[in-house]
Amino acid sequence: MSARHTRFYLDKENKKWKGVCAGIADYTGVDVTIIRIGLVILTFVGGFPWTIIAYWVAAWLAPVKPRELASETPEQAKFWQGVRASPARTVRDVRSRFREIDRRLAEVETYVTSSNSRLAREIEQLR
Amino acid sequence: MEDIIIPIIVVPILFIGLPWLVFHYITRWKTAATLTGEDEKLMEELYDLARRLDDRMCSIERIMTAENPNWRAIACDPAATGIEDRTVATTAARRIGQ
Secondary structure, three states, X not given: OOOOOOOOXXXXXXXOOOOHHHHHHHHHOOOHHHHHHHHXXXXXXXXHHHHHHHHHHHHHHOOEOOHHHHOOOHHHHHHHHHHHHOHHHHHXXXXXXXXXXXXXXXXXXXXXXXXXXXXXHHHHHHO | OHHHHHHHHHXXXXXXXXXXXXXXXXXXXXXXXXXXXXXXXXXXXXXXXXXXXXXXXXXXXXXXXXXXXXXXXXHHOHHHHOOOOOHHHHHHHHHHHO
């Protein structure tokens, strides 16, 4: 079983303490600093024991990010963040990419076929 | 009187209504469409394929542009593709007719 892309992992590479905040940032695509500041503010505003308990539970339950997923390019990481956020939208994006390719290919095809017919006509005129 | 009515209302809410609510959302959550490993693999493949085709398209377009810088205009011009240039044919026919 290869590593799943749509799971929450602890990100040990960019960790400050246990890698939960870095993991959330990696999962959602939100900047890690914003998540850390948000967590600290939430702790001070009133979630005092609960944020820390949630952090510990997450650190305890979540698996560490597998090595084969660590080598993904920024573009791939962005793609998978989109998949996690909304698979349907990502499917639509991929479909629109295919349509775009189809359109461009049709343009090339039109040119190639039309230039062939032009060439044939020019040869016809030379006779 | 109140001592009887309040437990009669509160106990069903606590022991029936609340678990009902919780299980209702649990079942909703369980039946919600999730990506399986297969879906994920398919998605990755399609994405890669789209990217590769995109690259190929780019290189082909580059080659076409190097060959003929205004190929796009020719491809889009209906006079060059759909409608034939009949002027040559008609003059030839007129010449035969004379």
